[in-house]
Amino acid sequence: MSYCLNPHCFKPQNPENSQFCLSCGHKLRLKDRYRVLEPLGQGGFGRTFLAVDEDLPSQPQCVVKQFFPLTQNPEKQAKAAQMFQREGVQLNDLGQHPQIPVLLAYFSQNKQKYLVQEFIDGQDLGQELATRGSFDEPGIRALLQDLLPVLRYVHDRGVIHRDIKPQNIIRRRRDRVLFLVDFGAAKAIASTLPGATGTVIGSMGYTSPEQAFGKATYASDVFSLGVTCINLLTGIAPQELFDPVAGVWCWQEQVRSPVSSALKHILDKMLAFSVETRYPSVQALQADLNAPTGDLDDAIAQLKSQFNRTPATPPVNPLDAEIQRLRQELRGSNSSETQIEENP
Numbered sequence: 001m002s003y004c005l006n007p008h009c010f011k012p013q014n015p016e017n018s019q020f021c022l023s024c025g026h027k028l029r030l031k032d033r034y035r036v037l038e039p040l041g042q043g044g045f046g047r048t049f050l051a052v053d054e055d056l057p058s059q060p061q062c063v064v065k066q067f068f069p070l071t072q073n074p075e076k077q078a079k080a081a082q083m084f085q086r087e088g089v090q091l092n093d094l095g096q097h098p099q100i101p102v103l104l105a106y107f108s109q110n111k112q113k114y115l116v117q118e119f120i121d122g123q124d125l126g127q128e129l130a131t132r133g134s135f136d137e138p139g140i141r142a143l144l145q146d147l148l149p150v151l152r153y154v155h156d157r158g159v160i161h162r163d164i165k166p167q168n169i170i171r172r173r174r175d176r177v178l179f180l181v182d183f184g185a186a187k188a189i190a191s192t193l194p195g196a197t198g199t200v201i202g203s204m205g206y207t208s209p210e211q212a213f214g215k216a217t218y219a220s221d222v223f224s225l226g227v228t229c230i231n232l233l234t235g236i237a238p239q240e241l242f243d244p245v246a247g248v249w250c251w252q253e254q255v256r257s258p259v260s261s262a263l264k265h266i267l268d269k270m271l272a273f274s275v276e277t278r279y280p281s282v283q284a285l286q287a288d289l290n291a292p293t294g295d296l297d298d299a300i301a302q303l304k305s306q307f308n309r310t311p312a313t314p315p316v317n318p319l320d321a322e323i324q325r326l327r328q329e330l331r332g333s334n335s336s337e338t339q340i341e342e343n344p
Helices: 074-093 125-132 137-156 218-234 261-270 282-289 293-308 318-342
Strands: 034-042 046-053 061-067 103-109 112-118 122-124 169-172 178-180
Touching: 034 061, 061 074, 074 103, 074 112, 122 125, 125 169, 125 218, 137 178, 137 218, 137 261, 137 282, 218 261, 218 282, 261 282
Parallel strands: none
Antiparallel strands: 034 046, 046 061, 061 112, 103 112, 122 169, 169 178
16 A cells, blocks of 8 residues: 555555556655655644655565654644754664664655664563563663663763653564664754753653653663653553652552662652763663672662661750759768778
């Protein structure tokens, strides 16, 4: 089947080898190369399609993103266009990392903007959660071990993803390798002036406090990844795991399988609301994740003991101490008098 990309076409499905849409006459192949097969989804500023590259002998599948904002607000349309272009720039700048989809093309046709990228055949972790159920500790540790090097690579190039969530992590079917996708919200931190407030971008429940105020940092991605982990561990939406009155996460009571104190410590530090108490970088997080579990458990126990330690002896009241001293003096003087009477 060939799918027509004209947003106003009433019958976009066409026979497989058609060159023009039978319904609206729209040209079906993009750049005389990419034939769209079917829609995959739609977001706030674009539609996504599965396509094939007919310019190559193997005709590999690829993903076509069409800029198509839902909003009619001119300012929001301009912002959406900026984000769409940014995704192309970021994918191009991030190069050929094996766990980031490759950018294949970025162009305009029929007054529409398009982005073509590598197709990752698999499920995103949101779909995996829905079909297979909640993750256990080994699954979360494997997720972090697989994804943290990708996030470190992104941060090392001055980019903050700003929209990490289960739906933006895809597990490739053939080898179960994880891919980080959707860089439309990503932003180069070097382009942000210190102290400047940027646009609030992210997904509800996964966005860090500082990012909600338009001041995302590398630690903001760590926070979003932490929320992703507790969502996968519990199968519960982030909004239902946070107590806004007490200002605390309540995920530990909701896990489906036991979690070690070491992993609890790691996740709680990822979820810290203050940037100062959160992991400042992926490297710091990796150091704790790769530490022997026993060592980390001992360190946590020592930390708890420092806060919960009971004094060996109760504190002495100054008045009681003075009374005790006077009593000792009095006893001493009485014993001296007795000794003199017995030895005249």
